[in-house]
Amino acid sequence: MDFDNDEGATIATLYIERTEHGYAMRIDQHSDDYLLVTGALQPPALEPAAYEMDEEYRAQQMMLLHEGLHEVRREYAEHVFFYDEGDPFAFDPGNYVFMPAAGRDGSCFAIEERYARGTDWEDDERVPIGWDWVEKGPALMPDGSTQMRPQAEGTSLPSDIERLIDRARTWAREQSERAAAEEAVERELFQARLREGRGRSI
Structure with a gap:
């Protein structure tokens, strides 16, 4: 759904998907204006559903996530930096x-990572x-300044690992495509300056 x-210019496109625990909303913003989203309920507590999954299954999904994220890293290493030893407490x-x-x-x-109490x-x-998970990016504030703000965020159960990996891949692909486009513009400008310089030397 477009807004x-x-x-008459489209400022955002809204997608709503059915999930195991309710609905997931994704917003693709098409302008640099600050977009404030209010009214959403907090994600459900993880513990009741997660405790139904045994530790062996959760460990298996943890490794699947680790391997999947490293696959994303290898695929987009040219334009995206990745590390897997972050410490949220630091x-x-x-x-x-x-x-x-x-x-x-x-x-x-x-x-x-979220752990049991x-x-x-x-x-x-x-x-x-x-x-x-959280996706952070620049947002234009009402005073004209730019600040980093969450663009999207959520919580994933072990059974949602594939979707979480897909989210990471989508983010990395978009960043890579943006960087490649900027590099193409820079190359074209560089070539234009070279042509201009050769023209002056003739």
């Missing part, structure tokens, strides 16, 4: 983080019960 401004945006390789402006797609943080073999 237009008073001039101000990293997540345990897994994708960032634009060229400009570290704060844009990122980050995934943070009472988890022993010294246990190296602890297994998450789910994952929080």
